[in-house]
Amino acid sequence: MGSAQEAEELDPQAEVVADTVLEVGGRLFQVSRRALSLHSRYFEAMFFGGTRESSEHHIVIRGTDAAPFQALLEFTRTAQVLIGQENVTSLLETADFFQFDRVKLLCEKFLERELHVSNCLGLMAYSQRFAFVELHASAMNVALTHWGDMVSQEEFKALPKETLMQFLRSDDLFVPREDVVFDSIMAWIMEDPATREKDFLDLVAEVRVAFLSLSFLDILVKRSKRPRQADTFCRLIRRLDSCPPPSWQNVALRPYTGRSYDTLYVLGGKRDKEQQELFLFQPKTGTWQACSPLQRRNLTQYAVAAVGSFLFVTGGYFRDEFVWYSVDWVLIYNCLSNSWLEGPAMKKSRNSHCAVGVGLYLYVLGGSTDEGIIAEVERMALVDSEWESMSPMVQPVERGDAVSVGTRIYVVCGLDENGHVYDGVQRLNTETDSWDVISFSPLPR
Template identity: 50%
Template sequence: MLLSLPVFPSHWLDPLAGWIHGERLVEVIYIIVVIDQAVKVEEGGRRDMASRNPQVKSECPGPGTETGLFGKGHTTEEDIREERHKDGNDLVPDTVLQVESESFFVNRENLAQLSPYFQALFFGGGRESNRRHIEIKGVDLENFRSLMEYAQSFRLQLDRKNVLGVLETSNYLQLEKARLLCCKFLERELHLSNCLGMMAYAWQLGCLELYTAAREVVLTHLPALASEEDFLYLSKETIADLLASDKLFVPREDLAFEVMLRWATFDPNREDDFLELAGLVRPESLSLPYITDLLTKMKSSDPRAKLICKLNDHLPSSWTMGRSVPRTCSREMLFLLGGPHEQDHQSLYQFNPRSGRWQSCPPLERKCLIQYSVAVVGDNVLVTGGYFRDVLWYSVDWVRIYQCSSERWVDGPALQKSRHSHCSVGLTLQVFVMGGSMDEGPVATVERLVLGADGWDSVSPMIQAVERAAVVAMGSCIYVACGLDENGEVYRGIQRYHPEADQWDVVSYSPFPRYDLLATELNGALYLLGGKALRLDIDTDEWTLLEEECLDRKFFTGCATVNGQIYLISERKINRVSTNMEKI
């Protein structure tokens, strides 16, 4: 579902637009796309968990679900398969496992390699170690059958009906890869209607990644979830964990207080809990009209009046200890950069997701510059390289930095190599420039600038030289998706860079490769947007095609994820670009 947001000034739209996002420019996800010089831009985006969308096969060899495969970075089962092939007698049954009335002929070595449970069962020195017929109790027959098929084929058939049972059985049998596949399936099914229950369920089973993903959805949609019945039955500890989180996103802190009031008034025995939870609200962020309204209700018949009176008489100690730090999400901003290259400057705008307001910033004073890249490190916006026209077009090594604290542009250290159509991304206190084209053609070189350093360093080059690729930082890694190679062909690979090890690998191959993509991250998954919208679960190399009408064959000039939602900007139709911004 697309939600329209305030429009932004339209005079800068043609022919260049870039969009960057950061937590006041920290942990930034940016997008910049070129829509000048007959460059075809094909962008799209969405936010959601792919619960109604089919998966598509990756061509990266390896195991996975029935429609998803593990990538090259996940070789546990690949190694097992190779060992089987070398042995020549792979999967020769040597033991019978009985569940209820059905018998399964299995290979002990095979199962022991996949599961500590079976390792202990077959080779732990217990009574079962010497038996060739073993009865397993406490597991469901259908779920056990699915997992035994997985142990042979590394394909796990999952659907909404069986996934919970298969997860619990794989958890019991300690089949970690099968467990991971189930958790990723449930992550794709996450929705506002089930995230509270999923969070509790994942915590109970000890599925940390699923719990984290469900909690992220709750943190970014808590006011809406407060109307759900499940919310009222959450424990005090869970409510406290959510209110204390620096990642809790509420348009106004008043809503955090309202959420707490709703939970506390549901049960009269929660009065003491209310006072404890009130200490987790940021009082200096409460609005004056809201505080006035609360004081007015103290003498009314409102069921919350008793709690408010008690709070007035027993203010939490945290409220009297000085100002608390505003929540991280309250400082997140979106930045938009671009404009007609014929003009003397390119406009920079800032958007506040909480207030829905645009603010003009000092423009980039550059004329006839296109195909540059934008990234953020610290609280600085970096514009690197580009294609510049004096008499002829040529690549440049320029670096311009917008310092948000002083609201001014300054020159930065020049790149080692002039380039355009490259990609760049910030990670911690470093910014990386990758690939692109020099005047001679695409290059694989990568440069790194540490914040405050005098110059750029060279690091390991990409595996495949590409230009006009998409890039996103997730966790401690950088992912470069698709692009055009030195032959002008679309490259299908998803290249991953590990800065700490200074190493590149290819983690997957896109089933629908293209150049000029947009990339963003949501709940630990990679989203590629452009014509078709795709989600990639890195851990399992499972691709999901997001078949939503609002995204199908839709192209946008920018996207970013902020506060658990993907923002889309400027849908492009042939030669027209809209001025709307939308979120999913």
């Protein structure tokens, strides 16, 4: 049986006796060969692998500091190690050198907990040095889900082309719009145009051109046509115009999906405040972000719906100095510019109604006017911003819930004109503009 196996057969409960002196970083340490070998494949091979050191009792080890080595010795005695920001690097490198796998794992877990936008690119590169698969994946995920913040980091500016390409090719790259991806490529190139211009077409080939906004494309076209402009940006855009990559020309080579993810907006607040707060939640990153608030006081019982990259706040119950009344207001939040504007007024003032988006149309359904509950339905097309009347609901209701599925709108329950709970599920076929009642709720509310 080999000597390496002999070390494994030593009784871990046996008394630990120092039998060797190690000189590390100018300090002398009395150590137990058995204890070190149980935790380190490096020392197992040194002491029980038939090497020259296996017969020596004073061994000098160069290239390692004393402090992290002492921490490793403490780990062999207590199975605990103190890891902090000030020592994790030296401890990890020493544990890697001496092959203390358990300590390396503890260092990796510590670094995972310390991951942040400001250090993820550095830790991503650092993890490859030690083959930390989980740390690398976690660091990459932070970078992918905070891409807008990455562009301003010094580590981003120094990324190798291959690493940048890896990010750009990922379906998990999270951006509010594809324009950000193009801008990040330009930012990377502008850090060193002399050596990076040649990579422009390779990188821009990873941009999902079908998802670039029309306004952004318009800006690119205008800049490419400016006379007497010889700056790097314009030169690259003209090169793109004259020699676009295959993925920009051949539809079959383009990805079919964009990189944006579902987002959740929450709007509301106390009606007597000067504004209604608006927050954005990103399920991909688990983060909340404050957005531009709705500047309206004494407005309640309005409906909110999303169509495209816009949020629509329609109608509501408003109080001026003395009187409450229904309003026909349409307030529009632009998710891309984080700004509010006023839209065209609805045909009928209403509150406690439903609103829902179907394709590029905004529908408002039912609700109450100052005269009573109504069945009227109207819709607005985003392309022309004009309201048109549609077929009324089968049963007039207020305070119902509406959802769209494909080209169908479902209005569930609500209160009828007598204040009673209506238990029907009404369906609108938006293609034929026809209503029917498809079911009744087992738990009307």
